[in-house]
Amino acid sequence: xxxxxxxxxxxxxxxxxxxxxxxxxxxxxxxxxxxxxxxxxxxxxxxxxxxxxxxxxxxxxxxxxxxxxxxxxxxxxxxxxxxxxxxxxxxxxxxxxxxxxxxxxxxxxxxxxxxxxxxxxxxxxxxxxxxxxxxxxxxxxxxxxxxxxxxxxxxxxxxxxxxxxxxxxxxxxxxxxxxxxxxxxxxxxxxxxxxxxxxxxxxxxxxxxxxxxxxxxxxxxxxxxxxxxxxxxxxxxxxxxxxxxxxxxxxxxxxxxxxxxxxxxxxxxxxxxxxxxxxxxxx
Numbered sequence: 009x010x011x012x013x014x015x016x017x018x019x020x021x022x023x024x025x026x027x028x029x030x031x032x033x034x035x036x037x038x039x040x041x042x043x044x045x046x047x048x049x050x051x052x053x054x055x056x057x058x059x060x061x062x063x064x065x066x067x068x069x070x071x072x073x074x075x076x077x078x079x080x081x082x083x084x085x086x087x088x089x090x091x092x093x094x095x096x097x098x099x100x101x102x103x104x105x106x107x108x109x110x111x112x113x114x115x116x117x118x119x120x121x122x123x124x125x126x127x128x129x130x131x132x133x134x135x136x137x138x139x140x141x142x143x144x145x146x147x148x149x150x151x152x153x154x155x156x157x158x159x160x161x162x163x164x165x166x167x168x169x170x171x172x173x174x175x176x177x178x179x180x181x182x183x184x185x186x187x188x189x190x191x192x193x194x195x196x197x198x199x200x201x202x203x204x205x206x207x208x209x210x211x212x213x214x215x216x217x218x219x220x221x222x223x224x225x226x227x228x229x230x231x232x233x234x235x236x237x238x239x240x241x242x243x244x245x246x247x248x249x250x251x252x253x254x255x256x257x258x259x260x261x262x263x264x265x266x267x268x269x270x271x272x273x274x275x276x277x278x279x280x281x282x283x284x285x286x287x288x289x290x291x
Contacts (some may be wrong), residue, residue: 020140027132028058031125038121038194049111053118054125056107057100064099065091072227072234089140093133093215094238097208116201116253123190123203130211131183138176141165145173146223165224173221182214201257205250212243 017025032054039050069092070083082088104122108115137143141163151159151171160174186207193203216239219232227234 018140020136023132023136023139027129027136030132031128032058034125034128035118035121038124042117046113049113050118050121052111053104053107053113054122057104057122060103061096061100062086062091064102065093065096067099068092068095089142092235092238094235094242097242119204120194120200123207124187124194126204126207126211127183127187127190129183130186131180134176134179134183138162138174138180141167142224143176143179143222144224145175145221147172172223175218175221178218178221179215182211182218186210186214201253202250205246205253209243209246209250212239212241212246215239216243 032051035054036047036051039046042050066083066086069090070077072092073090076090077083104118105115107113108118134143142165144162144164147170148154148159149171151161154173157177158174159171160177161169162172162174162176163169164172189210190203190207193199193206199206216236219236219239222233222235229237
C-alpha cells in the first residue's frame with residue numbers, strides 16, 4: 009500500500025496510474041512539437057484511448073474468464089481485478105480513432121506519439137502485475153539454481169509467495185527496449201506513421217515468447233494459452249496494418265514523383281506545335 013495523505017493506493021493501482029500519466033505527458037509533449045494549440049486535442053484523444061482501453065480490456069477479460077464472475081454486474085466492478093491487454097489495445101485504438109476524427113487530429117501523427125506512450129504503459133502494467141500476482145512465472149525449486157536476474161520470490165494470484173521465474177520483470181524490460189526503439193525512431197524521424205504498428209508487432213512477439221514461461225491460469229486452445237494466440241494475432245494484424253500504410257505512402261510518393269517528372273518534361277519541351285503556330289500567326 010502507498011499512502012498519500014488521506015488517500016491509500018495499492019501498489020498495483022499506483023503503477024498503473026503512474027504509467028497512464030506519464031504516457032499522457034508524452035502525448036502532450038509530442039503535440040506541443042506540432043503546435044501549442046494541438047495539445048488539448050491530442051490529449052483528448054489520449055484520454056479517450058485510456059477510457060476505451062479500460063472498457064475493452066475489461067470486456068475481453070470477462071469474455072475469456074466468464075466463469076470467474078458470479079453475476080454480470082461484477083464486470084463493472086474494476087476493483088475485483090482482471091484486464092486483458094489485447095482488449096485494451098483494441099478499445100483504446102477505436103476510441104482514439106473516433107476522437108481524432110471528431111477533434112480534427114491527424115491520426116497517423118497521433119499514432120507516432122502513441123508509439124512512445126505505449127511502451128511506458130506496458131512497463132508500468134508489468135511492474136504492477138509483479139506486485140499484484142498477475143502474469144507470474146513458473147515456480148522454481150530454489151533461487152540458488154538460477155541467475156539472480158531471472159528469478160525472484162513473488163506472489164501468485166492467491167497471494168502465495170514462492171521463488172518464481174521473474175516473467176513480469178522480463179515484460180517490463182521488453183517495454184523499456186520498445187521505448188528506446190520508439191525514441192530513436194522519433195529522434196531520427198524514421199518511419200513516420202508506421203512507428204506504432206512496429207512497436208505493437210514487437211509487443212505481440214515479445215509477449216508471446218514470455219507466455220511460454222507464465223504459470224498464471226489461462227484458457228488453453230490447441231495446447232497454447234489463449235493470450236499467446238492473441239499476442240500472435242496482434243503481431244499479424246499490426247504487421248498487416250503497417251504494411252498497408254507503407255504501401256499507401258509509397259504509392260503517393262511514386263505518384264508525386266511521376267507528376268513532377270511529367271511537369272518537368274513539359275517545361276523542357278517548350279511550346280507545342282499549336283502554340284508555335286499561334287505565335288507565327290500573331291507575328
